[in-house]
Amino acid sequence: MRTRVKICGITRLEDALAAVDSGADALGFVFYAPSPRFVEPAVAEAIIKQLPPFVTTVALFVNASVDQVQTIMAQTGIDLLQFHGDESPEYCAQFDRPYFKALRMSPDIDVVAETKRFSLARGILLDAYRPGVPGGTGEAFDWERIPSDIDKPLILAGGLDQSNVVQAIRRVKPYAVDVSGGVEAAKGLKDCEKITSFMNEVARAN
Numbered sequence: 602m603r604t605r606v607k608i609c610g611i612t613r614l615e616d617a618l619a620a621v622d623s624g625a626d627a628l629g630f631v632f633y634a635p636s637p638r639f640v641e642p643a644v645a646e647a648i649i650k651q652l653p654p655f656v657t658t659v660a661l662f663v664n665a666s667v668d669q670v671q672t673i674m675a676q677t678g679i680d681l682l683q684f685h686g687d688e689s690p691e692y693c694a695q696f697d698r699p700y701f702k703a704l705r706m707s708p709d710i711d712v713v714a715e716t717k718r719f720s721l722a723r724g725i726l727l728d729a730y731r732p733g734v735p736g737g738t739g740e741a742f743d744w745e746r747i748p749s750d751i752d753k754p755l756i757l758a759g760g761l762d763q764s765n766v767v768q769a770i771r772r773v774k775p776y777a778v779d780v781s782g783g784v785e786a787a788k789g790l791k792d793c794e795k796i797t798s799f800m801n802e803v804a805r806a807n
């Protein structure tokens with residue numbers, strides 16, 4: 602099966618359209634104010650309204666209030682929620698929208714047990730662990746640590762770029778890959794050539 606691609610940290614329409622033109626399946630919008638990729642909901646709304654059909658839009662949250670998630674869902678019409686903090690399964694499941702849960706690969710994490718805990722998640726995203734930083738570190742983790750018996754679609758993230766994504770796909774065989782820093786010109790600004798190269802490499806791996 603073809604590996605799906607999510608390009609995260611979209612803040613500009615031109616980056617969104619470049620990602621779509623290159624074949625990205627999903628676009629991520631970061632609604633976590635401390636992130637350099639934070640996008641105002643009104644800006645995300647304007648971008649989303651100009652997208653062609655059949656592109657999945659994803660809202661990324663880190664320990665957001667219920668009210669914030671609901672407000673952004675209503676304003677942007679986002680398709681899918683990505684919870685990248687310490688949210689509980691009950692918290693994640695309360696919204697009227699499908700979600701996937703990000704797990705950070707801390708030294709003692711039990712990925713299989715955590716995946717079972719988030720039984721209603723549509724997928725599990727695995728990201729690098731750096732204490733005190735919820736994500737978007739640009740760092741990869743040891744893919745050998747990924748258990749083979751995860752019973753949900755696996756989204757691989759963390760330090761992916763054009764130089765390592767083929768190896769990552771062939772080793773891990775994820776349902777999807779998620780990239781942010783690896784296709785940027787500067788934090789929050791995508792580089793169209795890097796997006797194209799990344800997408801070409803994903804196609805080569807499949």
Ligand SMILES: O=C(O)c1ccccc1N[C@@H]1O[C@H](COP(=O)(O)O)[C@@H](O)[C@H]1O
Nearest residue numbers: 609636735736737739758759760781782
């Ligand atoms: O992108 C961010 O700034 C961010 C902030 C807080 C939580 C997650 C964030 N991004 C997600 O982190 C992973 C890995 O990103 P990278 O490719 O290593 O830069 C990815 O899922 C982003 O969506």
